[in-house]
Amino acid sequence: MRILVVEDDREAAAYLTRGLRESGHIVDHAPDGEDGLHLAMGGNYDVAVVDRMMPRVDGLAMVRRMRDEGNKTPVLFLSALGEVDDRVKGLRAGGDDYLAKPYAFAELLARIDALARRNGTDAVVTKLGVGDLELDLLSRTATRNAQRIDLQPREFLLLEYLMRHAGQVVTRTMLLENVWEYHFDPQTNVIDVHISRLRAKIDKGFTEPLLHTVRGAGYSLRAAS
């Protein structure tokens, strides 16, 4: 993936660039919003990771200008301003996701992945499938190997999110934000328990497990093939 990192703090930028390169991405770095805008408009990036507070042109203004000029590169805001209001501001300016500093690198990777793949799947889907697991979004039913699986409404949403991001790593925070719409970290392992319940419903009795735990990061729903 081609990733643009716009970050003024040199150490943070070096860490980000190194980490992303080690994960197999091609990374360009811009130290401020103006250079960032220039690069974003010229290069064909899959995702832009943009810090909010930067000299010259700040992150919000930069993304606003990108959007004004018709650039649709998915943008992930990285910011020390992590309150709900700040998040809303970032998304209103045209950001696609918002991650508050300090963050875990696995979290950032998972989100970049989710953003990059979201790009281009704008078509309305009514059915999702992973391996022999199928989710019908219209009738709100899940089946595996033609066997009907009973899901609670929230479990359905959880499975839908996992299936939409099939093959990717999905972190607990992403689940909490997207399935429950909460922006805080519970002290207890609530998400893990929800996942293990879901796992019991979709994987129990089948030889090939679909829902995998990714150590130190989160979960991933994928077929073995």
Next chain:
Amino acid sequence: MQLLDVFRTATFRLAFAYLCLFAVSVMLLLGFIYWRTAGFMATQADETILAEGQGLIEQYKRRGIMGLRTIIVERASRPGQRTLYLLSFGDAPLAGNLSRWPTDAAETAKGWINFSYARGVEEDQEVRPGRAVQMMLTGGFRLLVGRDMKEVNAIESTIRSTLLWALGITGFFGVAGGVWISRNVVRRLEVINRTSREIMSGDLTRRIPMQGSRDELDDLAGNLNQMLEQIERLMMGMREVADNIAHDLRTPLNRLRNKLEGALMGNTSRDEQMTALESAISEADGLISTFNSLLLIAEAETGAHRDTLELMDLSEVIHDIADLYEPAAEDRGVTLRFVAPSRITVRGNRSLLARAAANLVENALKYTPQGGSVTVSTGINPRDDRPTFSVRDSGPGIPEADRERVLDRFVRLERSRNTPGSGLGLSLVAAVARMHDAEIALEDAKPGLLATLTFPAVEENQAVIAAQPRRALLSPTKAQRAPEPETQG
């Protein structure tokens, strides 16, 4: 305070302006009184003289000069006679109690003169003022009828001096009163000023003394004191936070440092290093979450989100939280129940309320033993129609003496030292409650803890209130948490 300073004060200037106005009106009043009294006395005297003169002319016409002379002689010799008579032919006196025509006569009006004359004999002589009318009679005779004016003048001058004294005294008391009033006001203001200066120089515990007179200066002092109280509380809060942060963040920071240093030591294996680094990261995560909680508490306490409050369904928020925690509870062998009438409206911030509810539920789950239960409920307090949200657990509860304290930051009771947590959970709940103008109460649920948030009443709950059975009338304390139809969360 110097007297000169008193003159500079606003109070004195006001008092002085008032005094001037007052003095002018007093002067006008006294002038008017003087003018009326003196004028009246003068007119009366003149009229008497004129009447006497006219009577004498009448006599002259009727009885001739001899008759007039007789009358004048007779009248002038009456003892204690105040009227002055002089009948003369040309300048030669014929009769009367004046020996000669006055030499210093000053004519004031036609025929009227003011003059002085000598009275008494030789050494006992006295010069007295007189006022008279002089008339020319036919045949070269001249008649003067007048009055001794000494007493009238004396009365007039007495009145004049009395009035001047009155004016003087009024002026004196006016100035003195002005000084006194402004000194008093200034002294009390000075007390306020002095206290302010002391506070500015760092002594926040100082308060402005109140006189208990309930006047506007006392009001001012009272308001300032309340303001100071609030400032002091905020300052204390900040200091306390700083102290707590210093204590409770340094400890994990120190652990973090130790772990990193441990990983760097020469004889550690790669595996040990990895373990140390991983545990350092989780230490950092703990720090981050403590830090986030602190920020959120600070934000809730300054009321930064107050303008984001909107009407919302409390039951829905709580239901979602119960829904989120239910599997985790079951995992621990604890029953999580959610009890609520359909819709309870409060004015609130959804994400902060969810956060507070999550904290309460987490807290309850943490301390409830296996096989116990946690009940999350919303409702309307039947006594005052206020919406409530409560979490009740069957854990050990909190001793009564500690219930206030646990709402403070970083307070962890001795027995929970070994369970994970930052000690910020309940203080975050308390801060969110304050931001919503809600009251938080921790009670003994026998066994366990009952934490209740009571929100300000809103009109939108009328339908729920109307549908709610009024068991309150029978037994208010029990009805407060009367069982509602239960729904498993």
